[in-house]
Amino acid sequence: MTAFRSLAAALLLALQFSTMPPALAAWDLATLMDDLARHKGGRVRFVEKKYIALLDQPLVSSGEMTYTAPDRLEKRTLQPKPELLLLDRDTLTLERGKQKFVLRLADQPEAQVFVDSIRGTLSGNRAALERSYALHLSGTRERWSLSLLPSDQRIAALVSRITVGGTRNQVDSIEYLQADGDRAVMSITPIEPR
Amino acid sequence: MTAARRAITVWLLALAASLLVIARAEFTADMSAFLPKNPSPQQQLLVDQLKEGVLSRMLLIGIEGGDAPARAALSRVLAERMRAGGDFSAVRNGEAGAHDREILFEHRYLLSPAVTPERFSVAGLNQAIGDSIDLLASPAGLMLKNLLPRDPTGELMELLGALGSEGGPPNRHGAWASRDGQRAILMAQLRASGADLDAQEAVLARLRADFAELAVAAQVADARVLVSGSPVFAVHSRDTIRSEVSRLSLLGTAGIVCLLLVVYRSFTALLLGLLPVGCGVLAGIAAVSLGFGTVHGITIGFGTTLIGEAIDYSIYYFVQSQRAGDDGDRGGWMARFWPTIRLGVTTSTCGFAALLFSGFPGLAQLGLYSIAGLIAAAAFTRFVLPHLCPASFRIREIDGIGLRLAGIVRRLAALRWGVLALALAAAAVVASHRDTLWNPGLGGLSPIPPAAQQLDQSLRAELGAPDLRYLVVVSTPEREASLAAAERIGRQLQALVERGTIAGFETPTRFLPSAATQRARQQALPAADELAQRLPAALRELPLRAGKLQPFLDDVGRARTQPLLTPEALAGSTLALAVDSLLLKGSSGWSVILPLRAPQAGDGRLQAIDAAAIQRALAAAGEPDALFVDLLGETNRLYSTYLDEAILLSLAGFAAIVVLLAFALRSPARLARVLLPLVTAVLLVVAGLALGGEKLTLLHLVGLLLTVAVGSNYALFFDRSGNEATGEDDAGTPQTLASLALANCTTMIGFGILAFSQVPVLRAIGITVGPGAVLALLLAAILAGQRRPAP
Numbered sequence: 001m002t003a004f005r006s007l008a009a010a011l012l013l014a015l016q017f018s019t020m021p022p023a024l025a026a027w028d029l030a031t032l033m034d035d036l037a038r039h040k041g042g043r044v045r046f047v048e049k050k051y052i053a054l055l056d057q058p059l060v061s062s063g064e065m066t067y068t069a070p071d072r073l074e075k076r077t078l079q080p081k082p083e084l085l086l087l088d089r090d091t092l093t094l095e096r097g098k099q100k101f102v103l104r105l106a107d108q109p110e111a112q113v114f115v116d117s118i119r120g121t122l123s124g125n126r127a128a129l130e131r132s133y134a135l136h137l138s139g140t141r142e143r144w145s146l147s148l149l150p151s152d153q154r155i156a157a158l159v160s161r162i163t164v165g166g167t168r169n170q171v172d173s174i175e176y177l178q179a180d181g182d183r184a185v186m187s188i189t190p191i192e193p194r
Numbered sequence: 195m196t197a198a199r200r201a202i203t204v205w206l207l208a209l210a211a212s213l214l215v216i217a218r219a220e221f222t223a224d225m226s227a228f229l230p231k232n233p234s235p236q237q238q239l240l241v242d243q244l245k246e247g248v249l250s251r252m253l254l255i256g257i258e259g260g261d262a263p264a265r266a267a268l269s270r271v272l273a274e275r276m277r278a279g280g281d282f283s284a285v286r287n288g289e290a291g292a293h294d295r296e297i298l299f300e301h302r303y304l305l306s307p308a309v310t311p312e313r314f315s316v317a318g319l320n321q322a323i324g325d326s327i328d329l330l331a332s333p334a335g336l337m338l339k340n341l342l343p344r345d346p347t348g349e350l351m352e353l354l355g356a357l358g359s360e361g362g363p364p365n366r367h368g369a370w371a372s373r374d375g376q377r378a379i380l381m382a383q384l385r386a387s388g389a390d391l392d393a394q395e396a397v398l399a400r401l402r403a404d405f406a407e408l409a410v411a412a413q414v415a416d417a418r419v420l421v422s423g424s425p426v427f428a429v430h431s432r433d434t435i436r437s438e439v440s441r442l443s444l445l446g447t448a449g450i451v452c453l454l455l456v457v458y459r460s461f462t463a464l465l466l467g468l469l470p471v472g473c474g475v476l477a478g479i480a481a482v483s484l485g486f487g488t489v490h491g492i493t494i495g496f497g498t499t500l501i502g503e504a505i506d507y508s509i510y511y512f513v514q515s516q517r518a519g520d521d522g523d524r525g526g527w528m529a530r531f532w533p534t535i536r537l538g539v540t541t542s543t544c545g546f547a548a549l550l551f552s553g554f555p556g557l558a559q560l561g562l563y564s565i566a567g568l569i570a571a572a573a574f575t576r577f578v579l580p581h582l583c584p585a586s587f588r589i590r591e592i593d594g595i596g597l598r599l600a601g602i603v604r605r606l607a608a609l610r611w612g613v614l615a616l617a618l619a620a621a622a623v624v625a626s627h628r629d630t631l632w633n634p635g636l637g638g639l640s641p642i643p644p645a646a647q648q649l650d651q652s653l654r655a656e657l658g659a660p661d662l663r664y665l666v667v668v669s670t671p672e673r674e675a676s677l678a679a680a681e682r683i684g685r686q687l688q689a690l691v692e693r694g695t696i697a698g699f700e701t702p703t704r705f706l707p708s709a710a711t712q713r714a715r716q717q718a719l720p721a722a723d724e725l726a727q728r729l730p731a732a733l734r735e736l737p738l739r740a741g742k743l744q745p746f747l748d749d750v751g752r753a754r755t756q757p758l759l760t761p762e763a764l765a766g767s768t769l770a771l772a773v774d775s776l777l778l779k780g781s782s783g784w785s786v787i788l789p790l791r792a793p794q795a796g797d798g799r800l801q802a803i804d805a806a807a808i809q810r811a812l813a814a815a816g817e818p819d820a821l822f823v824d825l826l827g828e829t830n831r832l833y834s835t836y837l838d839e840a841i842l843l844s845l846a847g848f849a850a851i852v853v854l855l856a857f858a859l860r861s862p863a864r865l866a867r868v869l870l871p872l873v874t875a876v877l878l879v880v881a882g883l884a885l886g887g888e889k890l891t892l893l894h895l896v897g898l899l900l901t902v903a904v905g906s907n908y909a910l911f912f913d914r915s916g917n918e919a920t921g922e923d924d925a926g927t928p929q930t931l932a933s934l935a936l937a938n939c940t941t942m943i944g945f946g947i948l949a950f951s952q953v954p955v956l957r958a959i960g961i962t963v964g965p966g967a968v969l970a971l972l973l974a975a976i977l978a979g980q981r982r983p984a985p
Contacts, residue, residue: 048331050330050331052330052339054339054342054343054738054742055327055330055737055738056737056738056739057737059327059328059330059331059737060331061331061332077331077332080328080331081328081331081332083332085332094332096329096332182339
């Protein structure tokens, strides 16, 4: 997802290619998680489209996200309204205009599960993901797609599926399909280092 | 014998009258002994808050032991039991308040401050709905999506935003927990007010019993419940003071009884000797009941210390009349010693009379109690006791002790220059400590152990419970008028919040606006067909079609005629807790309390609130009669008023003593000889306390006054001996010296034991009077010694 990471990934890849026969390298969930876990953080640009049945057009928002492994994620929305969403360990802070909401994840199991889906994917924490979701991986290392199906009824009542797509250890899209049929698609592109 | 019979008859009648008065007396143990007689409005508010306000009812509860899910489960069953029991008006433990949200949503158009005619114009609707749609793009809008068709202008979000985002404590496994997760925590409001300590005590006992039962049922063996808050403190203080007073006065009495038994070797003498004390105590209580209407428990507590002085009279009589008795002439004691004792009693009375003028009921009662008690004890000794003594009545000869004392006293005289030097040194110490001598706050009197205070602070911080230090209070005869005034003040305070003068404030009108405001909001809503006409224009350029907003039209139409929100409609919700604790019905109408939150400095510490800015805001709101109170400041101010007044009154009492003695002794030299030991003893005690790091409180001052009262008797005896040029050297006689030493020992036992009390109030008296009395006797002996001719 980032520049430092790309470099590290390239090195790791080289290392892997040198230690195992490329043709037989079994690319599976474990490998993907390992790949993701090696990712230490970085900055990306995102565009999020929300398709809501009530509205005639999708809502589009965009901004930047910064991830610092293993548990800090900053999502800074710039359009249409500036907003800062900060996830730091157990605390979710949302600043919007003059308002500021602070949420402790332990207070909100539903939010906790959402956060786990993002953070678990970014940090390659398979155990955390499998606590709340059934995982299905498809595609190849170059173009993979990981589906998360909530196993918890409370979550399933809100979200029926989360699909994360990527290339190697780079996540480039996240789609939330809500139980009511609405969905949100976020596409992610890395920001090259200055 | 007729004189004897008359004296005994009068005594018995007085005794019966006292008992009658006491039987009908009203006793209280509440805070009122510490509160002013003629309070200012601010002080009255403080008094009300302490007695029955929110503070006096708030309980903070922690559950420890077991694991986190077990603690949360216990928290839930305990809360359920508490809510069902009826002892509590509210219990909060973080369980979801679905009912609250429902009330807010149902009444959103009456409650939301954003509801104005402008908001429902085409432009206003466009703006508000546009904002809501923007919010949908954000995670903050998650909750909004389902509500959008009914609440497209986002009034509920407006209300929840106004609720503030302080959040509560963290929620673990469905109940509040401390930040470190080691405790489940709850907050509850008792129905019983602080004025009804018995009821509060019963509720606390029930709470602990319930918890124990639930913990056993849940099989959490090591579960513990920690309870804190004003009710716990008040009950604990009362228990401690009660048990300490009875335990220590029992110990002191036992010590005195043993000493007297050893000296007298006669039960008759012991019983007769204790009679003046009993009479004094009864007369004291009866006098206070007659003079004040009610008797404070604390007055009786102090009263036990009176034993220390009242017992002296019978000691003087028994020991000093010994020799007179030998001569078959007890009347001789009357002639020789009574005038001295009478002067001593008059002196003490003068000192205590000053306290009668105190605005602090506790002190005034103590003054009256002491005066009545001392006069009754002395009068009994003088007029009744001699007639009660059997003809053959004798106590053991204690001349041996007396003779040895006489020798010591002669040698002590050599120390008199040393005493003067010591007195000067003590004066210097007192002078150099004068700025730090007094304890400026009430803290020095608090009987709450530090561990309990710490628990309270940690629970309070974990729960985010308000400390309710700064309050704005507005009172009017009618509830509606009070709410309207609170709304006007709230608008001004909001401006101060935006400027950062205060961090925030609470008001009951957030959940219960005045009827006028609710009606104004209803009138701001357009009629359904009017609104339906405006919507298409308002929704132009927005991705939402008017057809989807039929529920909005329905809800607005209903809101225009819905019944206004009343306190009854809030019943059972936590919103009611906020309203009930801030909107109070008093004797003369309704008061609204608006607690202010102090701004934080950069380092996170709370800053003081700018009182002038608040006063200006109140004036700007057109409510100049509203009060701004800093409860902590007010408490300290109140106490320092008492202290200043008590110091002044003590000085006045001392001046009265000087005048009285000057008049009685008619000699500056004798006056000096009586006063010098007293003043020196007081100086030495104060200097000792100052060097020991003890901060003086009101009770130390009372102790000093008692020291002077007791010590004046000693000094007068020594003075008398020095003045009787005609041979008999009474203080020098073994009997007199022995009686003084014995009286001094009893005083030392009675007060010395108080010095070991855990209750600061009692300890202060003990460490002042115990050493003070001994010093007064010693100094009187040393300073009198020079005058006595060598034998």
